[in-house]
Amino acid sequence: MKMKGLLLFLSCVLCVSADVLHEDSYISGCSDSDGEDMYGLDGEEVWYADFNKQTGVEPLPDFADPIDFPGHYESAVANLQVCRSNLKTRRDAMKDIPLEHDAPSAVMIYTRDEVEFGEKNTLICHVTGFYPAPVNVSWTKNQQKVTGSSINVPYPNKDGTFTQISRLQFIPQQGDIYSCAVEHLALTKPETRLYDVKASGQSDPGVGPAAFCGVGLTVGLLGVAAGTFFLIKGNECS
Numbered sequence: 001m002k003m004k005g006l007l008l009f010l011s012c013v014l015c016v017s018a019d020v021l022h023e024d025s026y027i028s029g030c031s032d033s034d035g036e037d038m039y040g041l042d043g044e045e046v047w048y049a050d051f052n053k054q055t056g057v058e059p060l061p062d063f064a065d066p067i068d069f070p071g072h073y074e075s076a077v078a079n080l081q082v083c084r085s086n087l088k089t090r091r092d093a094m095k096d097i098p099l100e101h102d103a104p105s106a107v108m109i110y111t112r113d114e115v116e117f118g119e120k121n122t123l124i125c126h127v128t129g130f131y132p133a134p135v136n137v138s139w140t141k142n143q144q145k146v147t148g149s150s151i152n153v154p155y156p157n158k159d160g161t162f163t164q165i166s167r168l169q170f171i172p173q174q175g176d177i178y179s180c181a182v183e184h185l186a187l188t189k190p191e192t193r194l195y196d197v198k199a200s201g202q203s204d205p206g207v208g209p210a211a212f213c214g215v216g217l218t219v220g221l222l223g224v225a226a227g228t229f230f231l232i233k234g235n236e237c238s
């Protein structure tokens with residue numbers, strides 16, 4: 001009976017998670033100067049149109065199975081034209097309705113990998129909760145502008161706002177300070193986040209985790225030994 005209860009509980013958890021197992025999304029949008037056409041899956045970009053390079057981009061990592069998107073770039077261009085003409089019509093029709101502006105609700109800066117001095121890493125500036133898209137993100141290193149960062153296309157959130165992620169490759173060196181500055185229509189001055197390599201660096205990464213692992217393993221083995229002892233003892237008694 002108990003077993004049946006457990007099974008029912010488990011299958012219930014499974015069916016709940018099956019409801020939201022994967023989330024497919026598609027967005028097509030435009031402004032006078034900008035446009036976006038993107039297929040997303042579970043919060044990741046699967047395909048987007050790069051209108052500057054005039055091609056489709058599949059930013060999935062190498063381990064994923066490639067998916068073909070034949071003719072998608074051409075459709076994206078057609079969608080963009082339709083969008084611009086719709087935009088013009090609606091702007092004329094709704095000229096008295098003010099556009100909604102939401103400044104980013106959160107800007108976060110962090111590294112992709114654990115910091116080790118001298119080891120290649122990526123700084124990430126994660127901007128979310130803004131409307132309309134896009135934001136501009138610029139980077140500095142020790143207060144000097146740096147170039148070479150990349151930014152992904154705006155990803156739609158459930159509440160109608162957007163998320164954008166800017167990345168900067170860097171090599172952590174003690175004493176370096178990085179910043180990302182976010183510009184958005186609804187901000188009067190850029191929103192800036194600092195990243196201080198000194199505060200997050202780890203000069204000796206080996207010892208801490210290894211020590212924790214050792215202690216954890218010892219405690220675990222002691223537990224198993226104690227459990228076995230009492231199990232045998234209990235069996236002897238009965």
Ligand SMILES: *[C@@H]1O[C@H](CO)[C@@H](O)[C@H](O)[C@H]1NC(C)=O
Nearest residue numbers: 134135136182183184185186
């Ligand atoms: C982003 O930068 C471009 C080019 O410098 C500028 O035209 C645009 O107004 C900026 N956008 C925002 C939201 O600041």
